[in-house]
Structure formats: C-alpha cells, structure tokens
Amino acid sequence: MESERFLMNYIRHLREKLSELDYLTLVIVLALTIIGLFSIYSASSAGETARWSLQFVIQLIALFLGLGFFVLIYITPKQFLLSNAWFFYIAGVLLLLIPFFTSGTIAETNRWIDLKIVRVQPSEFMKFFLILILARYFSTTKNSTDTFRYVFKPLILTLLPFILVFIQPDLGTSLVYLAVFIGMLYASGYRVYYIFLLIAPMITVVAAFNLTAFTIWGILLGLIIFFNQTNIFASVGIFIGNIVAGLITPLIWNHLKPYQQIRILTMFNAELDPLGAGYQVLQSQIAIGSGGLRGKGFMAGTQTHLRFLPEQHTDFIFSVIAEELGFIMVVILFILFFTLFTRWFRMAYQTRDKFGAMLIVGATVVLLFHFFINIGMTVGLLPVTGKPLPFLSYGGSFLVTCYGLVGMILNGNSEQIPRVLTYR
Secondary structure (H helix, E strand, O other): OHHHHHHHHHHHHHHHHHHHOOHHHHHHHHHHHHHHHHHHHHHHOOOOHHHHHHHHHHHHHHHHHHHHHHHHHHHOOHHHHHHOHHHHHHHHHHHHHHHHHOOOOEOOEOOOEEOOOOEEOHHHHHHHHHHHHHHHHHHHOOOOOOOOHHHHHHHHHHHHHHHHHHOOOOHHHHHHHHHHHHHHHHHOOOOHHHHHHHHHHHHHHHHOOOHHHHHHHHHHHHHHHHHHOOOHHHHHHHHHHHHHHHHHHHHHHHOOOHHHHHHHHHHHOHHHOOOOOOHHHHHHHHHHHHOOOOOOOOOOOHHHHOOOOOOOOOOOHHHHHHHHHHHHHHHHHHHHHHHHHHHHHHHHHHOOEHHHHHHHHHHHHHHHHHHHHHHHHHOOOOOOOOOOOOOOOOOHHHHHHHHHHHHHHHHHOOOOOOOOOOEO
8 A cells, every 4th residue: 555655656746747847958958969969970980980980879878878867867856865965975075086096097097987897987976966965055054145154164065076086187077066166156145256255366376477467456356355345354364365376376387397388378379389289279270160151061071080180079079060060050059058058047046945946056057167168178268178068079978967967957946845945
C-alpha cells in the first residue's frame, strides 16, 4: 500500500514537472546543439573523415547523456537539493583533491580522475555543487547585506575550490567560480559598491601597467570610496591597499623572464608573436573575417579544412561557423543566446522562492561566462583561456554539464518551494 502511494505521488510529481517545463528553452538549446553537431562534423572530418568522424559520434552520444542528466536534475525536488547542499559541496571538494594524489599527471595537469574506461574532470561537477551551497546560503542567511559577515562565508566557500582548481592548473574554470560568486552575490541584494570593492584590486593591477591609466584609476577610485564609505579609516585602508597593489605590480613584472612577459603580452596583442602564442587568435580572426555575409558553405571553409585553425572543433568552433555559414548565422546564434539569457534572468526575477532564483542565476552565469569568454577570445578581445562555447563546442563532459545547468535553471523556476526557505 505504501509503495503504491509512493508511486502515485511520484507520477503526480512528474506530471507537474512536465506541465511546468519551459519548452522554448529546450527547443533553443537543441537547435544550438544541432548547429554545433554539424559544425563539429565539418571541422573534425577535414582531410581524415574516417578518423575524425569519431568526434561527431562522441558528441552525439554526449547529447543523449546530456538529455538524461537534464531530466535527472530537473525532476529532483528542490527540497532535496537544499537539504543536501553541504553534502554535495564537501563531496565536490574531496573530488578536487583526488587528482593531486593519483599517480602521474595528464597533459602536465592534475585536472582529471582516470577511471581507465573514462576520465572524469571533477571541476565540472564543482560548478553544480558551488551553485547549490551558495544558493542555500543566500536564501537562508539571517545576516544583513550591509555587513561584511554577509559576504565572508560565501567568499570562503568560493575561494576553497577556486584555489584547488587554480593550482591544477586551470585558470579558466577557477574564474568561472569567481563569476558565479559575484553574480549570485549581486542577485542576493548585496550593495554594488561592496562588490566593486571586491573587483577593484584586479582593475588596479591591470591599470598599473600604464602610468596615465593608473593615475586616472587612482583618482576615480578615491572619489568613489570617498562618496560611498562612511568610515574614514576603512576608506583610507581600502585606497592605500589598492595603490600598494598597483605599485608592486611593475616590480613583479620586471622580475619575469622575457619569454614569460611576451606570453602575457601576446594574450592582449596576438600580433606580437604571430607564429607562436598569437597564432591561434590571428587564424581565428582570418577565418571569421573571410566568411563574409553568407559564408563559404558547409564543409567549404579553407581555414578549417586546410588545418590553419587550431582547436577548431573545440575552443574555436565559433570561427568555423562564421567562416562556413557567415555573418547571418552568427547573428542567428547571438539572437538565440540572447533569448536564452534574458529569459532565464527574467525567470530568476519572477520565481517565488529565493533558493530557486539563486539556482537560476548561478547556472545562467556559468553559461553566460563561457559564452562571453569564448566569443571574446576568438575575435581577439580577450586572452585565450580554453573555455568552450556552450552547446556548440566539442566535448562530451562539457555538453553534459551544459544540459545539467539547463535542468537546474528550469528546476529553479518550478513552483515547488522548499519548506524551510525565507520568502521574498
């Protein structure tokens, strides 16, 4: 009798979930994935069809696995996610530690857990676990948003996986964690001024390479702090701390070896080393520009099929699309992504519980960050960090992650509200 009642309740739960499903999101995500599959087929089959078509098959398998992962996360009750957030977070941190203690490294990094049959990258799972623990904190904390105590605990929770992933080393993924923290912190109601103070030291370090920029930034920073901070001692301390960080930056730069300096400079200006560190970006720009309005045609991209474009099926899949399908397809892609991101942020604003809203914001920030970084690096506006384009780039584990994040977004938008939440 109990088993029958459980089964009936579970079926009712699935029906409610099915009725709440945002089908427009699912259609757009599938459309992007299909475009990605065709582009991967073109990029990976150039010259060696029999060998490289395997990547297309792997991506196709990953699509079905991703759909299964999407369903799993979408139908999981939010109460279960809320109640077990600490368990998932601790498990995620422990998983991050495993690659450091396994024998040997893969590609001179400690990013993977080698299970012989398949390799697992725990930093991908940590994206979900970090979103869960931050969503739990921001939706249940009693601390005031005007105090440092409000930001201290989530900052520590973020810095722990950030440091572990940074020393693997994996700078791109560690920056994703920071982006999630900043995005969810802002969505939770934290003052923009305080968030600005968290970001200010990074701006100071970049501005320190140019005396004029550093001077202007110092004046601007001083004015912002003066008009927003009531505690004079805190104001002076924050200002001096930023200035000291800026003054130390050139000293550290001068102690770097010449080849280290050129690698860093090339990240911002590819033409300084066109045959070395800047080669990828320059070839990507050529591919994008040569596509024109309508493109060269499917499987007819010269940069792609003559192998001038490195990592064309993964990090630079956008360049393949722009070259073969042209500016029109690029505009379509931007419209599809813009529709998704605006729709998801609107969901976060309209949802009835704060935990669900935080889940939506955190998952959306991950996908938005990947989109922004990938497009920026392919056109030469941002350094190459190896971040794939959501739903389009080759990578089975990343595609499964993307579908899991979509499941988290739509789950956060569901009407099932955890009982212990404080309501907005």
